[in-house]
Amino acid sequence: MIRLENIGKQNGHQILFIEASATLLKGERVGLVGPNGAGKTTLFRMIAGQEHPDEGLVAVDRGVTIGYFHQDVGEMSGRSAVSEVMDGAGPVSAVASELKQLEDAMIDPDRADDMEEIIERYGEVQARFEELDGYALEGRAREILAGLSFTQEMMDSDVGALSGGWKMRVALARILIMRPDAMLLDEPSNHLDLESLIWLEEFLKAYEGVLLMTSHDREFMNRIVTKVVEIDGGALTTYSGNYVFYEQQRAQSEKQAQAQFERQQAMLAKEIKFIERFKARASHAAQVQSRVKKLEKIDRVEPPKRRQTVLFEFPPAPRSGDDVITLKNVHKSYGARRIYEGLNFQVRRNERWCVMGVNGAGKSTLLKLVAGSSLPDDGAVAQGGSVKMGYFAQHAMELLDGERSVFQSLEDSFPQAGQGSLRTLAGCFGFSGDDVEKKCRVLSGGEKARLVMAKMLYDPPNFLVLDEPTNHLDLATKEMLITALSNYEGAMLFVSHDRRFLAALSNRVLELTPDGVHVYGGGYTEYVARTGHEAPGLRS
Template sequence: MITLDNISKRYGSQLLYVDASMSVFRGEKIGLVGPNGAGKSTIFRLIVGEDEPDEGAVSVERGLTIGYFDQDVGELSGCSVLRATMAGAGEVSALATELAALEQAMADPARGDELEALVERYGEVQPRYDALGGYELEPRAHAILAGLGFEADRVAADVGELSGGWKMRVALARILLMGPDVLLLDEPTNHLDIESILWLEGFLREFSGAVVMTSHDRELLNRLVTKIVEIDGGELTTYTGDFDFYEQQRELAAAQHEAQYARQEAALAKERAFIARFAARASHAAQVQSRVKKLDKIEKLDPPRRRKIVDFEFPKPPRSGNDVVRFEGVDKRYGAKVIYEGFSLTVRRLERWAIMGINGAGKSTLLKLIAGRTQADAGSVTIGASVTLGYYAQHAMELLDPTQTVLEALQVEHPRASQGSLRNLLGAFGFSGDDVDKPCRVLSGGEKARVALAKMLYVPPNFLVLDEPSNHLDLDTKQMLVRALKDFEGTMVFVSHDRAFLAQLSNRVLEIGPEGARSYGGGYLEYVAQTRREAPGAR
């Protein structure tokens, strides 16, 4: 269906690909992976013709329909969420508009002299519209929007009133409704909650066309894709299998290459030593020349390339009291909406609470009550003895000063810290060398999230309150954060839509629902086993 054949692509001094190739076959589910800046999004732009390779060719089968979702949704306003979704459904959407115009024209007495031509055109358009499933378009749009978290009253609302994250969902719904031969999805889960991710996973599993996607959701890649294409160091390497299999094979290939390189280097060193030792002796001239020629003919292996991942280790925090935070009879309302009524909970030292609940259930409100960012209407929230709290808000990255550099953002927060220690911390979060001098205004969403996390973690709190800390983080940085938090010798309360993050870090679950809050002993995996669902609102 789609072939990239020996393509090369450069942006200024940055070389993305050299003689790189990949193919997409009918019905395949492919995960596109690689470090930030490797060129994953460029692959999508090459396929849809928004960009061209410097060398090589991109071939797309004639008549192939492609649906492309990226992070730039453009301007959406002036119509309802439903109409905006249906407007992106490709040919069937255009036919629906034409049918409506034809029906209006045929009912207009002033256009009676055109009636025969209008009826003839209607007879051409209507069968095509029917064949494309046009009469099922609106019910399908409702189903997709519901799957992506839109409640019925919101579907009729003006799309222009939505936040950026909800507009992203509308843009994704348009592409899914289109039903193309190939879906190109660039980070489709970035703004989705866990219920919507689970719905999307099921939708894509049943989708009969091909899917090529990038995602920072490890669990989604493991469950959905059957092929991984890695972009790294200018090469595209294809692995048949899920993400875990790809990681195993990549490590195995890297280990084998390192061993081969070491053996070759040892052999070459031996030959070079012989040449250096006997180069000046006439009696060995023939042997020296023979070995020089032999060295020239050997195809040298490239040095091993290891992706540099710096780990962050929490300094041991001071010990807190056994009761870290206590809720007693807490009421919280927003207008007429009751969030909590008579809510009580005690979080004890070393517990790691994952907070679960559908959109609007009050997950972020719970964390804000702990952090003192909002107050209870009744009851009390008491922080325990010797507790030092670190709070990461869902939109913490939006609070960065755009005029400050990455390093300055940390220096302002921690004025007594040495520049070396701050640079080491930033290195763990992917900022090395001159990266620390980038102004915050030019950073991507993922880079801003990493700066915000680094600011919070320099001084070790003994109680972490984290609202979606893994949002926008790439797979490597996310796994680095998980490793660090696993070794954290303190207490945690967190919200996350990442199932791998939930599974690896929680040892308690609090589910917030319409009937109140219910706690579960054991972590997320035990919660799934007990409830037989992966999220409170999972369908």
């Protein structure tokens, strides 16, 4: 369906692709992987026809329709979310919009004199709506939006009133309802809660066209893709299998390439030693000359390119008392909406609690109460002895001073630390070389999240409260964080929709449901085994 033939592409001074080739066939679900800046978004744009290669060919079979979801959703306002989604399927949304206006006009007493004309027009528009299969389409749009965790009220409200994250879901739903022959999904798992993520997973598994996607969610990627295309050093390399298989194959290929490189280096060293030893002896001149010519003809094996992964090691945190945080008979409401009525909960030293619950269950509210950024309406929140808390919240990224550089921001937080120590810290969280001189105002969401996390973890707290800490992190940084937190000796309370993060780090589960609070000993993996579902909203 889609062929990339010997493509070359350069952005400014950066070479993205050199004679790169790959093929995408109907029914394949392909994961696109590669380090940040490797050219993943550029590849999407070339396939979608929004950019062209400098050399080579991007060939899409005649008649193939392409749906492209990307992070820049643009302006949305003036229509309901369901109308916006239906618009993804073509002109039917305009017909639906007129139908709704006519329905409103029919019950408007001020339009009574025009009723005959309105009813006649309504009949014409309704016939056109039925002809376009509009009623079925609206049902599909609502089903997709419900899968992405929209309430009926949100579906019918002006999309302009939604937050950026919810608008992203509307943009994703527009692509899903299209049913294109090829779907290009650039980070579709961003901004989704766990229930929506699992719904999307099942939707994409059933999709019959060709799917090309990127995702920073390892588990999501692993469950969907049947093939992986890697961008590395300007080339495209294809691996059959899921993401875990790709990781294994890549590691094996690196090992083989390293062994081949080392064997050749040993042989070259031996030959060079012989030449150096006997080059002055006339009796060995012929042998020396022969070996020099042999070395000149050898194709040199390049050392394998290694991905730089820097691990962050926690300095030891001070020991806290056994009781870290205690909530007694806590009540909390927002207006008429009651979040907690008489909540009792305690975190003890070395416990790692993940908090589960559907949107609106009160997960972030609980973390705010524990961190002291929100107060209970009634009841008490008591912090234990010698507790030093680190709180990661989404709004923390907005508090960075935009005019300070990454390095200056670290220096401001740790004026006693040495430059070398802070540069090492910056490197662990993905800021190497000139990146440390970037102003905070130009950082991406992921870079801001990494900087906030670096500042929180350098002088380690013994109690971490983390609200969606992996939201903006790429796969490599997530893996580094999971490894670091696995060796962390303090207590944790966190919310996350990343199943790998949940499974790797939790040893207790607090589930918030309309029926009340449920506590599970054992971590997320045991929770799934005991309940039979991966998220509270999926309860049958």
